[in-house]
Amino acid sequence: MLSVTILGNNSAVPAFNRHPTSQVVSHDGTNYLVDCGEGTQIQMIKYKIRRGKISHIFISHLHGDHYFGLVGLINTFSLLSHKQEIHVYGPEPLQQIIEMQLKVADTILSYPIFFHTLTENATLVDNERIRIKCFRTQHRIPCFGFSFEEKEGKRKLLIEQIRKLQIPISFYSSLQNGLDYITPKGKVIKNDTVTAAPGKGKRYAFCADTRYDEGLIEHIYDFDTIYHEATYLDNMQDKAYSRYHTTTKQAAALARKAMVKRLLIGHFSSKYNSLDVFQDEARQVFPNTELAIEGVTYEV
Amino acid sequence: MLSVTILGNNSAVPAFNRHPTSQVVSHDGTNYLVDCGEGTQIQMIKYKIRRGKISHIFISHLHGDHYFGLVGLINTFSLLSHKQEIHVYGPEPLQQIIEMQLKVADTILSYPIFFHTLTENATLVDNERIRIKCFRTQHRIPCFGFSFEEKEGKRKLLIEQIRKLQIPISFYSSLQNGLDYITPKGKVIKNDTVTAAPGKGKRYAFCADTRYDEGLIEHIYDFDTIYHEATYLDNMQDKAYSRYHTTTKQAAALARKAMVKRLLIGHFSSKYNSLDVFQDEARQVFPNTELAIEGVTYEV
Structure with missing residues (x-):
């Protein structure tokens, strides 16, 4: 199952008990951390995120509300004697910033840490279960979104048929991989008579901070x-443009053009106390919009 | 009035809803921030600390639980269009760390910021109302405590006497400063017949992270x-020593030897859920001990 849990849904200045950007994408028991604003580790405790399941951290850009919590989290992992590798993906100066702070504190981490510099359209993770890629967005400083594409699962065994045909258990995993079975007497049993097609892999994208940009569509189409x-309401289009952000209706228009199934909006400006209008405005353009609420897990 | 409000009373790893070190020393309408662990700006909102009243920030040392919240606070001041000067006092690399993070974010602050490097026994602030000094403590990396000494106030006017003698109002402030008054007929009215001695200035010290160190006594004597x-309980003396920290009874013993009037203890290790034993142990050695509780203001 692919899901995302929101840890912070606010823009730069914390307000109204909303926190800076961070979310956890979970897939098959692995937690991928996306952005890490100040206080993320405290939000993790509050919402019972298993920190030990995190080995990959993706930082979209180096505005503080997206990464000021990272150095504290890296430190805490070490104080908790974490042993597994941690991989951090972000814009280049991130490594220098973190390493300088570890150095002045005379800190030797308890685990190996690897920094990976984001480059346009790079594939960051690609294994038999998931592919994670990054793509540029239109922001004031270099900024990247991330797409998570679950791989198609294996074929599903039709266990009654299989037993009837007395196919040995040792061949089950070959069946899941699509192979035909040949009986001891040489008869070919076609794979699709004893297995069913796998479910289609789910796809999720985190579009980071950005102006309205139809260039993103190719990276998120049909997700x-x-x-x-959606930092601002619809009446603030000019401010959104000048600050390299997006309004509710712009985010919704992009979701519609990209033919995605569902839109989550967040990164709300601290000037707004109530979020109801954000939802109303976006739904006028794209009905299947939801507010990204802190602590809530959304199944993709 | 001199007072201190606790924003964070825990050691490095946030736990049990306790936060890393930060406190606000308030004097005559000015807020002095002492240390600024991750999440300090959120604690300030929670406890209604007026951020705009802060112009001096003191960072004891560069372990993350004492300063990881600083860059976010500096950023927030700017996003809120703060205009007044901010003075930051800390160990030398702090300036480089903060400036690097502002630079990669392409941030120009809305206000002037000045960094001051801490050196042994330096006087950091000295005006007619308060004197703030720093002193070295015994920690794994360079670390400083801070002392706040309220200046003696002005002499108090004995208003009935003054009126009886028909001393003009324009001379009142001279009386407060200790001058004698000479009547138009040349008669000398001694100052101490029309004023009373000012109240003695209060004194507070933040002793930062440290091993038990009687060298601190000279900086806090009679405060x-x-x-x-008091990171650890009494049975963890060895660990306290090896990690450059202090136990409950050591902190209390130091308070007793330094003849201070009251001891606040904090920086509790994340291994302890309940804090009651901390208070009990310290009070066995120094009865006027209190736990530093987040959100509570202690009048000095």
């Missing part, structure tokens, strides 16, 4: 769920 | 209130 910022 | 870390 199951996308998270797109 | 009204000191805050001293």
Whole structure:
């Protein structure tokens, strides 16, 4: 199952008990951390995120509300004697910033840490279960979104048929991989008579901070769920443009053009206390919009 | 009035809803921030600390639980269009760390910021109302405590006497400063017949992270209130020593030897859920001990 849990849904200045950007994408028991604003580790405790399940951290850009919590989290992992590798993906100066702070504190981490510099359209993780890629967004400083594409699962065994045909258990995993079975007497049993097609992999994208940008569509087209910022309400289009952000209706228009199934909006400006209008405005353009609420897990 | 409000009373790893070190020393409408662990700006909102009243920030040392919240606070001041000067006092690399993070974010602050490097026994602030000094403590990396000494106030006017003698109002402030008054007929009215001695200035010290160190006594002798870390309980003396920290009874013993009037203890290790034993142990050695509780303001 692919899901995302929101830890912070606010823009730069914390307000109204909303926190800076962070979310956890979970897939098959692995937690991928996306952005890490100040206080993320405290939000993790509050919402019972298993920190030990995190080995990959993705930082979209180096505005503080997206990464000021990272150095504290890296430190805490070490104080808790974490042993597994941690991989951090972010814009280049991130490594220098973190390493300088570890150095002045005379800190030797308890685990190996690897920094990976984001480059346009790079594939960051690609294994038999998931592919994670990054893509540039239109922001004031270099900024990247991330797409998570679950791989198709294995074929499903039709266990009654299989037993009837007395196919040995040792061949089950070959069946899941699509192979035909040949009986001891040489008869070919076609794979699709004893297995069913796997479910289609789910796809999620985190679109980071950005102006309205139809260039993003190719990276998120037909996705199951996308998270797109909606810093401002519709009447603030000019401010959104000048600050490299997006309004509710712009985010919704992009979701519609990209033919995604669901839109989550977040990164709300601290000037707004109530969020109801954000939802109302976006739904006028794209009905399947939801507010990204802190502590809530959305199944993709 | 001199007072201190606790924003964070825990050691490095946040736990049990306790936060890393930060406190606000308030004097005559000015807020002095002492240390700024991750999440300090959120604690300030929670406890209604007026951020705009802060112009001096003191960072004891560069372990993350004492300063990871600083860059976010500096950023927030700017996003809120703060205009007044901010003075930051800390160990030398702090300036480089903060400036690097502002630079990669392409941030120009809305206000002037000045960094001051801490050196042994330096006087950091000295005006007619308060004197703030720093002193070295015994920690794994360079670390400083801070002492706040309220200046003696002005002499108090004995208003009935003054009126009886028909001393003009324009001379009142000279009386407060201790001058004698000479009547138009040349008669000398001695100052101490029309004024009373001012109240003695209060004194507070934040003793930062440290091993038990009697070298601190000269900096805090006879103070009204000191805050001293008590990371561990009494049975962890060895661990306290090896990690450059202090136990409950050591903090209390130091308070007793320094003849201070009251001891606040904090910087509790994340291994302890309940804090009652901390208070009990310290009070066995120094009865006027209190736990530093987040959100509570202690009058010095």
